[in-house]
Amino acid sequence: MNLTESILSYRQYLKRKNYSKHTIRNYLHRLQSFLVWIAVPVEAVRPVDVNYYIEYLMEKRLSAETINAHLVVIRRFYSYLGDEEEIEIDNPAVEGIALRLPKPLPRHLRDNDLATFFEVVHKSRDMAMFVLMLRCGLRVEEVANLTLAAIDYKRHQVLVRNGKGAKDRVVYLSDDAANTLAVYLRSRPQTTEKHIFLVEKGPHKGKVISVRGIQKRIEYYSKKSGTSVSCHKLRHTMATQLLNAGAGLVTIQNLLGHSRIKTTMRYCKLSNLKAEREYHEAVAKILIKSGITLAGNLRC
Structure with missing residues (x-):
């Protein structure tokens, strides 16, 4: 061999x-x-x-x-x-050999942390990159790979090509995301480069910004604002906010590009205001229908 x-x-x-x-x-x-x-x-x-x-x-x-x-x-x-090579060989990496993994819940950002973070972001390019993660649920790689042709302002849509698993999907542009992106594009230098987000300083000026370059920018602002923010936390926050606003799991699954609904369901275990509202509404209806107040049976 x-x-x-x-x-x-x-x-x-x-x-x-x-x-x-x-x-x-x-x-x-x-x-x-x-x-x-x-x-x-x-x-x-x-x-x-x-x-x-x-x-x-x-x-x-x-x-x-x-x-x-x-x-x-x-x-x-x-x-x-x-x-593929038809070699008679036993696979030594047998099933069950992997290590058990903890299953931490996705971390999202509270409204006050978001406000604190965005207060220190003054570059239009960086603001546009972060808002696309927060409002469209884009992964950092998807932001880095985004091209001008992928933006459809008339339909308020973004075509994400070759996302995770080499899958394409359509996400939607909120008004603030569309405006933030437009502000950056107006100040973006004239270039033949089709990718949207470019390096602005140094020897690589005018080249496509890398995934690590975007991560370094968010790390810089996270430290400056004193908040714990990452690219993936912005994406998690978008999912949590949509869920709490009443969006269905399948809708969120499609927007995030999850291949399995099981992945999306993890957001249900977060600060799920929707579940809290529905619980209190349902219990109120039960109390009215039954006419029983259990606390009234208690004696001090």
Whole structure:
């Protein structure tokens, strides 16, 4: 088995599967880390070796989520060798080997924290990027990849191309999001670049701003405002606000681009004002219908 050729073929396979450049880079980096670590040929790796590798990653203080991501890459590489290259090989990354993950609830921002955060954002570009996350539920990668052609002002729509899972979807522009974006576009330098958000200073001025570049901007304003804000928290906040305003789960699922309703349902466990309202309304109706006041039966 020629390992170098197999890795190159695997890279081409990931491209054919339409994985993003970012995902392919991460896959190959994690695969390389594993292949450098193992002391036996690829075809001789056993589940016990993968367990030792998990221990090695834990000693490096990697999170359980990151370690499981490494295991996914190993498992898929061995599946590729068996299914695509037809090599008789056992997959050592067996099911059930992954670490258990905690399931923290998505964190959203309260109205006063949002106000405090946006008070310190004075650049029109940065304001537009953050408002698109908050009002349209865009992921940071989707903001970085947004093009001029994706904006439909007449219909108040944004076409998100190649979102997570290489899926396209349509989201909607609120009035404040549309106005904020328009303010930035009026001040945006004349350029042939089709991507909307560009670097404004330094040697990369005029180039497309990177995902990390956007994250650094939000980290800067978060520190400046004294609030804990991240790109993903803005997206979570949008979902929570829609839910509390009465929007249905399927609607929120479609807007966020979740492939499973189960993911969206996690927002129900948050500060769900909708559930609180519906509970009190329902109990009030029950009390009126039954005519029973339980507290009236109590004696001091």
